[in-house]
Amino acid sequence: xxxxxxxxxxxxxxxxxxWGGQITFLVSLYxxxxxxxKDTINAVLSGQGGGLTISAAVGLVAFVYAQVIxxxxxxxxxxxxxxxxxxxxxxxxxxxxxxKRALENAVPPPRRKTLVDxxxxx
Numbered sequence: 001x002x003x004x005x006x007x008x009x010x011x012x013x014x015x016x017x018x019w020g021g022q023i024t025f026l027v028s029l030y031x032x033x034x035x036x037x038k039d040t041i042n043a044v045l046s047g048q049g050g051g052l053t054i055s056a057a058v059g060l061v062a063f064v065y066a067q068v069i070x071x072x073x074x075x076x077x078x079x080x081x082x083x084x085x086x087x088x089x090x091x092x093x094x095x096x097x098x099x100k101r102a103l104e105n106a107v108p109p110p111r112r113k114t115l116v117d118x119x120x121x122x
Contacts, residue, residue, distance in 0.1 A: 011074040015067070 003009055030041065113122070 007075045008071075011071055014074075015070075 004013075030038065033041070
């Protein structure tokens with residue numbers, strides 16, 4: 001499952017329920033509209049959208065911006081550490097070079113045994 005280890009693919013997989021729910025809502029809302037409203041939406045989608053309001057365009061731009069920022073924050077390298085029992089996340093670019101070398105050479109703590117490990121005798 002090497003492709004699922006890609007951060008970009010993981011981000012896309014997490015967006016599927018989000019986007020799927022929005023698309024399902026919009027389709028069901030469209031189907032519930034009166035025919036005159038459906039005709040207007042069809043005109044906008046077919047390129048005859050001179051009546052597109054500024055608030056609709058701003059809403060679309062805000063949604064696209066939120067998705068881009070979410071993606072950028074997801075793929076950004078981060079250091080997660082516990083400080084006084086509180087988890088602190090720091091972007092890797094803000095960590096000092098000496099600390100980066102220490103992080104690269106750090107040995108991860110031993111993994112706790114899972115139920116599968118116990119049952120298989122590992």
